[in-house]
Amino acid sequence: MRGLNMRFIIPIVLSFAGHAAADCECGYSSSIGGSVGPYIFTDLIESDFLHIPNITLDTDWKRQQFNMSAAAGRGPYGMNYSIEQVTSNPILNENSWSGDGEFGVDPGVQLTVSGGDPANGFVQTAEIDSAREDLLWGTYRAAMKLTLTPGTCAAFFWYFNDSQEIDMEFLSSQFNIDNNTFPVNLVLQSVQSVQAGYNAAGTGNYVVANLPFNPTTGYHEYRIDFIPGNVIFYADGQILAKMNSTAVPTSPGHMIITQWSNGNPLWSSGPPSHDAVISVSYVKAYFNSSDPMREISLTKRCKDPRAENAICAIPEQTSAPNPDGNNGNVSASTYFFSNQKKETNNQTVYKKSEATTAATAGPHGSISLFLLLSMIAIVLL
Template identity: 30%
Template sequence: MMRFLLFAIITGLAAAQSGRSARGVNVKNAWVVDKQYTFQKNSYWNFSSMANMAIGQVPSGLKASNYPVDTYFFSPANVLVKDGYLQLWVKNKSFRSGEVTVLQKVKYASVRTVAILSEPAGVCNGMFFYQSDTQETDIEFLSNAKSASNTDATSDANAKSNTRWLWLSNQASSYTGTKTTQPVALPANPTTTEHEYRLDWLPGVTKFYVDGVLVWSSTKNVPSVAGTWVFNNWADGDTDWSAGPPATDAVFKIKEIDMYYNTS
């Protein structure tokens, strides 16, 4: 069943063009997405139209993180708005990582991120909602094809060796539960070409899109409380996941964030 599902997703993405989701429409001081979902607010950051900023500085509404996590550390020194992108860095042979969060607390959202993923093996690029380890939904890219998670997905799909995957997940809603996750095929040339990665978190369901095409949805382990939207690029020594650090500098480049959301 897993192999059939992965094959279908691979086929669908290969046929898709590098498109974008339709923007939400403002109707009576609310934002309507896909002609059916209504949100209170819209925040839009177009980094391609911004001037370069000093290291660690980000535009209004965002915050560069500064805190440790286990073996790695999120530092504002690894966050840079330059040359038309929000750049989140992991420096070579280092676990010092880059992260930006949205200041506004969010409860349900449609978030579209136009980005170029990191090429060097050994990092995780993340675009996700987080309130706690049991209230989280993610889009993540593991750049190391040798990561145990990537190699397991490749084996399950009977795919070509050294295949990397885009990981879509709802984390387990209890500490004794099991997360809901699906690896899907990456769009063409994701580490050199801009693509749109979209996550819709709605009451009772999460929907995941690549270049405007729905690639997976889930009604299991869907978050239900307000929290924070996060964008990051990080590495640790976990061979099952990020399998880092990278041998050369790894940069996750975000061109646009288009976010429709309700507040807590």
């Protein structure tokens, strides 16, 4: 993928009008893992949780409500994922990016694990899932402030099923301020890991990386880049690990952010002695879709990928997007295409654009779209 000229790998689906009717109509570009040329992704989800007043109304996300038994979770306690454990704490001034939220410190969407010994044997836990389940190759980013309270597992991950899953998992019991150790567990769940009892440690697709910062004192961006045969993990733009494996998922899936505890001493530990809270300030996902309706939308809106501003570069987040402190209005004011005019035409962002998806599309969607967008439709010559 080199050179100056761009062309789509299947130009038969495109017409060329010579100019872009709207900015970014052909997609969003990003360097992946230090690649020479950019990868282009056609769809996006952007959620500015610092300013979304009520997560219950956000059509891009679903709070989860379900129980998991102790046996199913492989721990001494069961878990009750409850919608009440997911709450919004927005900054009320839409023009401000710093300071406390409406209900106190750590603005954004908050996911809480209840503390203490659960009387009914079920720990109260929290999870949100993206409403769209057609997410394939892409760059997936979440800004979060984690908890120092021991005894929980916080995670940001992409999920199709238990054998096609990409995880960034943070075990608060592993955090050690005294020696500045803050691990993140980077995992590709695969058929092999499922066969090993959901243990990826022996599959070659498990890395423990130490974060170069304390993730409990401020917000940081955690990022997963997912392209055919490769997954790259980042923190604040710094590469933590690369995985090149046949275990890399090949099916479309969805994003999940969760915090849980089931008392398993080999993983989450806990439950925590008191309530443990993580806060999410944003999620930004730029991806290729397996939804046939999104294929139709792309061919209608993308008139000429070579036109000025037809493809927009995704800004790289290389510093902590932290709303705390005197510099919060600068550091936390990150770029959202959905906050600009004409940069999310025919996208599906909550309250920002009005496009739709095929709710009845199967998990593999349209095979023609899968092939069309699996490497997004350009090659740099």
